[in-house]
Amino acid sequence: MGVGLCVLAAPEIVVGAVIVAGVVVVGFAIKEALDAYPLDMGPPEVRPAPETRPVPEAAPAPQKPPPEKRPKPEPKGPYFPPEGPTDISERERRRRCEPIPVPHRGGNDDHNKCADNIPNNSFPGRDVIVNGKQFDALRLFTRTLWEIKTDDFDIHSPHSQRFFARIKLPEIQREKRIAEACGYIFVVGVKSAAHKIALEALDKTLNVVVMDWC
Known part of the structure; x- marks a missing residue:
């Protein structure tokens, strides 16, 4: 090869x-x-070194104070609610429920005599305005408002008596609501037992008293 x-x-x-x-x-x-x-091949290529940015230093973490140096919460005392009504509507209601003595309406001496002679009447010779309604009398010690009815109820027939009682009932019930809304007892004074029976038959919640003093 x-x-x-x-x-x-x-x-x-x-x-x-x-x-x-x-x-x-x-x-x-x-x-x-x-x-x-x-x-x-010529001198070796030299590449510039990459520029490095300084890393910001992290903020030091807050240190918790030792248990003996930590502030202690202040002890809370007993809670006392504010005295008196704080709601404006409640103050207004109390103001309207305060009794205001005023002269009798006049025009019916028999009616006024029966009202003045109510036992323990706090304002004889005067009516009393409570919550915008004028009542015939007030027994202040027992907070009792009176409305007097001196109609000649007995002279009417039983049918007319029942009709008359039904006609007068809505106004009596309205007076009762006004009185009780202000914390008063409401009493209706009448001159006859028949009138008392007729009213109580229509509304058993009514307190009807026969006025034997007039």
Whole structure:
């Protein structure tokens, strides 16, 4: 077998050229030529170092004072509600419920006499205004408001008596609501037992008194 020799005369010979002798590839000569011929690639490229920014320092975590130095909550004293009514509507209601004595309406002396002679009348000779309504009398000690009815009830037939009682009932019930809304007891004074029976038959919650003093 013949051996072919390849001599490199200059670096322009393509790198990796080989001489084939038969089926054997000879590359040793190429490697020796490359090692012997210095390659001038210029100075190595120097890359600038990446600029680093200073990391801000984290704020120190607040330290909790030791248990003995922590402020202790002030003890709460007993709760005292404010004196007197705090709601304006409640003050107004109390003001309207205060009794105001006023002269009798006049025009019916028999009616006024019966009202003045009510036992323990606090304002004889006067009516009393409570919550906008004028009542015939007030027994202040027991907080009792009176409304007097001096109709000649007995002269009418039983049918007329029942009709008359029904006609007068709504006004009597309204007076009762006004009195009780202000904390008063309400009493209706009549001159006959028949009148008392007729009113109580229509409204069992009414307090009807026969006035035996007039």
